[in-house]
Amino acid sequence: MKAVLYKGPNQLALADLPKPVPGAGEVLLKVHDCGICGSDLHAVQFGLGLKPDCVLGHEFCGEISEIGPEVSGYAAGERVAAVPFSSCGVCDHCRRGQGYHCEKLKSIGLGPLPGAYAEYVACPAASLLKLPARLNSRQGALVEPLSVGLHGVNRSRIKPGTPSIVMGAGPVGLATMLWCKAKGADPVVVSEIAPGRRELALRLGASAVVNPREYNPGAKVRELCGRLPEVVFECIGVKSTLNEAVSLVDKCGQVVVIGVCMEPDQIMPLHFIFKEVSINFALAYTRSDFEETIQALATGRINADPLITDVIGLEQVPAAFEALRKPTSQAKVLIEFPR
Template identity: 40%
Template sequence: MKAAIFHEAGKPLTIGEVASPDPGPHELVLKVQACGICGSDLHCTEHGPFVLPGNTVMGHEFSGEVVGLGTQIAGRFAEGDRVTALPIIVPPIPPAGQEDIEPWLRSDVQTIGLGVVPGAYAEYVRVGVTQTKKLPEAVSYEMGALVEPLAVGLHAVNRAEMRSGDNVLVLGAGPIGLASIAFAQRMGAANVIVSEMTDQRRALAESVGATGTIDAKGNVLEQFAELTGAMMPDVVIEAVGIPGMVQQAIDFVKPKGRVVVVGVCQQQDQMMPMVAIMKEVGVQFVLGYEPRDWDTVLSFMANDRLKVEHLVTHRVGFDAFPDAFEALRTPSDQCKVMLKPA
């Protein structure tokens, strides 16, 4: 089958032929219909401690049509079903002592698109049956491929322990920042303000529910106070993922406020703990999502409570995909770029 292949840091992806997947007993094979480019894919293909191994096929934000069934599926899915899936495969029975932990923390987990199981920058992808979700009729394949990043944003908001009436500041309006904005607004925040450097992404932030936007190149707290009447936010969600942002979030949040770090920074960083100590700031790092977050996102989509189709700004086939991938290292007007293999 055709796939986009990562070889080594500093070199672009190439389009080539790789082996088509076969499903294990508790697995499915999907014909990929849409797969988004995630910022973590860009990070994992750069020089650093977390670079992926050569010959990796990435892609973990995807949807597709079921075309292959394992022998132990027992009628749960059928060929032709429209689905999305969490990008991990775990056996149905967990190892002893790991019955109550999240699936991605189990010792027998296999990640999809991150160097273990080949991902969905390909014509077909292998997924686990217990991690697969059927798409409601009203949810398109593109929307199905947005479930994964939206679930990350929902999880970040949940971990913020946000209270009704809180003032929220989101740093960065990339796809994860935008997802965080959408759910913070829907969960009762009085104000959801985004600090972002680009005009295009500030406009997108308003389209998903931001009550105001801030030019990150200016004085953020002054602009925040002008928009909200509050000197400092109750909650800061850091969704940029570069050195210095965690300290900036701590500096911005009010005393006894809460900082959630969802931006993926793969470089060493420095911070001044005394600032957080003196303010008694709660700092929460988050990883991914819980399976129920996917169900919530799909329910919002199915009931027309989440308008995010416009976040898909670019669609490309295999031929244009390597260039589209590299272009996201210095983005301009892109938000979510989708590979459409068909």
């Protein structure tokens, strides 16, 4: 099968690999669509513990092609998305639905297990969720990134009428904004410096967008509803955004950090104390986040189609990574496989 391999920092290469054989409890998926994630870009740029010749790709859906031993409830041809990791299923974290905290966690496509930058990917049957016929496969590949936003919003105190700010309109920020709106937050102001991404946020339903270098997003929220934001979502993941988040949020408000900052950052605790700000961090997603996302896409509760700005073939992946390293107005780039 054709696959894209990670060779070393900033090096990807097309290769031909043997088709994986599903082991006990596994199925083999023929990949339909797979998203390129910011984490993939980070991983390829900095290595981040990736072994040479590993296969990235954790935002995927496909159809069942082969079924390994000890799997029941699935049939060849069914379309599924997968929570992209395997976990033990029996520890306290797994029982609470937080498989991503399992000590035996093995991620698919961002670490030990090969991902879906390939024609086929093997997954534990326990990780699969069936896709209703109303979802096309491009939407199926959005389930994972949308679940990241949902998980962050589910860790917040958003309820109908909560004024909020989403900092950053990359795929994670846009997904977070979609869920804030779906759960009735109002207004939802998106703060983003790139004009193309601001426009996309508006198209996806943000109440308003601002360039934070020109206008204070907190002032925009106050203009719209007479209050300051009660919840601020940090979806950028670079230095100094935590300080900015606390400067924007109302007293006794909440900052939810979803963006992944990979370097030390300095905060001024006094500013958090003066406002009695709560700060929460969000990682990954639960299986129920995936279920809620699939349901919301199937019923039209959220429409995320505009998130997909580019669809490319597998052979275009190395060039796409080069292009995505520079500032871009692209949101979600999907790799699509012929079928």
